[in-house]
Amino acid sequence: MPQPQENADISPTTDGRLARGEATRERVLDAAERCFAAKGFEAVSIRQIAAEAEVTLGVVGFHGGSKEELFMTVFSRRAATLHDLRMAALRNLIARGDMQLRDIVDAYLTPYLDIASRGDPQWRAYAQLVAREVARDRFSDGIRELYDPTARAFIAQIKTLHPSADATALATVLTLTVASMLSIVASQSRIAGLSDGPASDRPMDYREMLIDFCTGGIQQALGKG
Amino acid sequence: MPQPQENADISPTTDGRLARGEATRERVLDAAERCFAAKGFEAVSIRQIAAEAEVTLGVVGFHGGSKEELFMTVFSRRAATLHDLRMAALRNLIARGDMQLRDIVDAYLTPYLDIASRGDPQWRAYAQLVAREVARDRFSDGIRELYDPTARAFIAQIKTLHPSADATALATVLTLTVASMLSIVASQSRIAGLSDGPASDRPMDYREMLIDFCTGGIQQALGKG
DNA sequence: TGACTTTTTATACGTACGTACAGATAGTTT
DNA sequence: AAACTATCTGTACGTACGTATAAAAAGTCA
Numbered sequence: 001m002p003q004p005q006e007n008a009d010i011s012p013t014t015d016g017r018l019a020r021g022e023a024t025r026e027r028v029l030d031a032a033e034r035c036f037a038a039k040g041f042e043a044v045s046i047r048q049i050a051a052e053a054e055v056t057l058g059v060v061g062f063h064g065g066s067k068e069e070l071f072m073t074v075f076s077r078r079a080a081t082l083h084d085l086r087m088a089a090l091r092n093l094i095a096r097g098d099m100q101l102r103d104i105v106d107a108y109l110t111p112y113l114d115i116a117s118r119g120d121p122q123w124r125a126y127a128q129l130v131a132r133e134v135a136r137d138r139f140s141d142g143i144r145e146l147y148d149p150t151a152r153a154f155i156a157q158i159k160t161l162h163p164s165a166d167a168t169a170l171a172t173v174l175t176l177t178v179a180s181m182l183s184i185v186a187s188q189s190r191i192a193g194l195s196d197g198p199a200s201d202r203p204m205d206y207r208e209m210l211i212d213f214c215t216g217g218i219q220q221a222l223g224k225g
Numbered sequence: 226m227p228q229p230q231e232n233a234d235i236s237p238t239t240d241g242r243l244a245r246g247e248a249t250r251e252r253v254l255d256a257a258e259r260c261f262a263a264k265g266f267e268a269v270s271i272r273q274i275a276a277e278a279e280v281t282l283g284v285v286g287f288h289g290g291s292k293e294e295l296f297m298t299v300f301s302r303r304a305a306t307l308h309d310l311r312m313a314a315l316r317n318l319i320a321r322g323d324m325q326l327r328d329i330v331d332a333y334l335t336p337y338l339d340i341a342s343r344g345d346p347q348w349r350a351y352a353q354l355v356a357r358e359v360a361r362d363r364f365s366d367g368i369r370e371l372y373d374p375t376a377r378a379f380i381a382q383i384k385t386l387h388p389s390a391d392a393t394a395l396a397t398v399l400t401l402t403v404a405s406m407l408s409i410v411a412s413q414s415r416i417a418g419l420s421d422g423p424a425s426d427r428p429m430d431y432r433e434m435l436i437d438f439c440t441g442g443i444q445q446a447l448g449k450g
Numbered sequence: 451t452g453a454c455t456t457t458t459t460a461t462a463c464g465t466a467c468g469t470a471c472a473g474a475t476a477g478t479t480t
Numbered sequence: 481a482a483a484c485t486a487t488c489t490g491t492a493c494g495t496a497c498g499t500a501t502a503a504a505a506a507g508t509c510a
Binding site: 245270271272282283286291 | 497498499500501506
């Protein structure tokens with residue numbers, strides 16, 4: 001992939017060639033993010049992404065490289081931000097002292113629910129993309145490397161409250177927590193269908209219930225251990 | 226789709242034309258089940274299914290119809306069995322009396338974990354297929370119709386223990402329970418990775434922890450309501 | 451045996467895909 | 481202005497896809 005302008009010393013307000021290229025690149029990545037989130041990797045063609053970004057076919061390859069490279073770029077682009085939000089919440093907790101399990105769960109879940117409920121459609125698309133693809137095997141190696149550090153930090157924190165829990169139990173309850181969290185975004189329509197009435201489509205509106213569910217679940221699952 | 230032999234009055238041991246056709250049809254469906262489970266709908270080609278079934282390309286179309294029809298056939302083929310297993314477990318509970326939330330959760334989760342752990346690779350493939358595709362939108366209408374009746378029956382049963390819980394809350398906790406259950410199958414490798422050691426790959430080995438997690442979660446989430 | 455149906459083979463059609471690349475364009479630097 | 485580089489356009493290549501179908505093969509039944 002001919003990565004444009006690895007130069008770091010450009011002014012972001014320059015309307016020259018470099019800034020234009022960077023703007024195009026972001027349009028491509030944004031379009032890819034929306035497409036991948038809506039339909040999944042295999043079901044999206046590069047031509048669809050080009051049309052969504054309103055650029056020609058070659059531009060997608062120029063800025064995004066191969067389809068797999070483009071996908072991983074899209075996926076990792078916002079991962080660091082999410083990681084930072086979660087770790088900041090966790091550090092706040094530690095600084096505050098008197099940590100409860102519920103607070104740890106809150107610190108893990110809320111940043112994701114927040115971005116999934118934001119006005120910015122790109123962040124919402126990213127949240128949906130994560131919910132859609134994170135369970136798949138195809139890119140799981142690359143994806144796991146993005147999210148495992150966060151998961152490990154929270155596992156370590158939970159372990160301080162349940163010192164006797166073994167590693168598999170901790171990994172399991174965190175995985176169940178992640179799955180529950182993602183399903184709030186991925187299975188909204190099913191919740192609505194099973195409710196037989198109107199249900200909110202803002203993930204943030206399920207925050208308290210989700211935190212309750214995961215907190216109670218972890219407590220019950222680790223309590224005996 | 227030229228559905229072969231809608232005739233019901235054939236002996237299953239006949240080795241004539243009808244029985245041969247039926248055997249071929251099952252080889253095709255089994256192969257499709259394995260392929261779809263391993264790679265997902267879009268990533269599998271009909272030619273791959275034909276190769277897996279060791280039949281020629283046209284045979285897949287003859288017995289399976291279009292790709293979407295084939296997919297839905299594979300999906301619905303075993304749904305009734307799973308539904309029956311769950312409902313039987315639920316009826317046993319009701320007959321026995323003194324029902325606890327944990328028993329309801331058990332009746333819902335265990336049949337799935339059981340088939341996902343069976344020796345029969347086709348049942349295992351089906352369990353993986355469900356875990357992979359049930360959250361997707363593409364076929365969610367058809368898929369929901371298959372599984373919603375079971376879900377509603379269990380929601381009604383949970384409601385007897387939490388009469389004041391509203392419909393959305395009940396639908397949400399059941400959706401979270403389903404997501405947790407599926408992630409045991411879909412995210413086995415992630416659990417292993419986060420455990421930093423060998424973890425079982427038999428879903429049944431996570432049964433107790435999963436039941437604890439979901440029971441504790443539902444109790445916590447509905448307890449306030 | 452010979453008409454009839456079900457099943458299987460082999461092949462082809464049209465389309466869409468991911469990727470590559472030559473050349474045009476536009477902005478930068480000397 | 482001229483050389484240079486980054487960006488973009490247009491197009492083409494080879495492949496794989498889902499589907500359809502004519503004809504052959506296999507089995508059934510009068």
